[in-house]
Amino acid sequence: MAVNQTGVSRGFAFVDYATAEEAEKGQKAHNGALLEGTNIRVAYGTPGRTGASILGGHHNTSVV
DSSP states (O other): OBOTTTOOBOSOOEEEOSSHHHHHHHHHHHTTOEETTEEOOOEEBOTTSTTOBOTTSOTTEEEO
């Protein structure tokens, strides 16, 4: 996500998957990956708690 007028990254994003299996594959494939010189953390989000990443939560949303 980017700050409105500056375009500077806020450091997080949300990704929705159709199934829990796809979400798990995405998390495993991208957690710890190098992105623009920084290792990223991918965790499961909890619906209704915007910005909150909780490992082991619902598997339909990943934070990237």
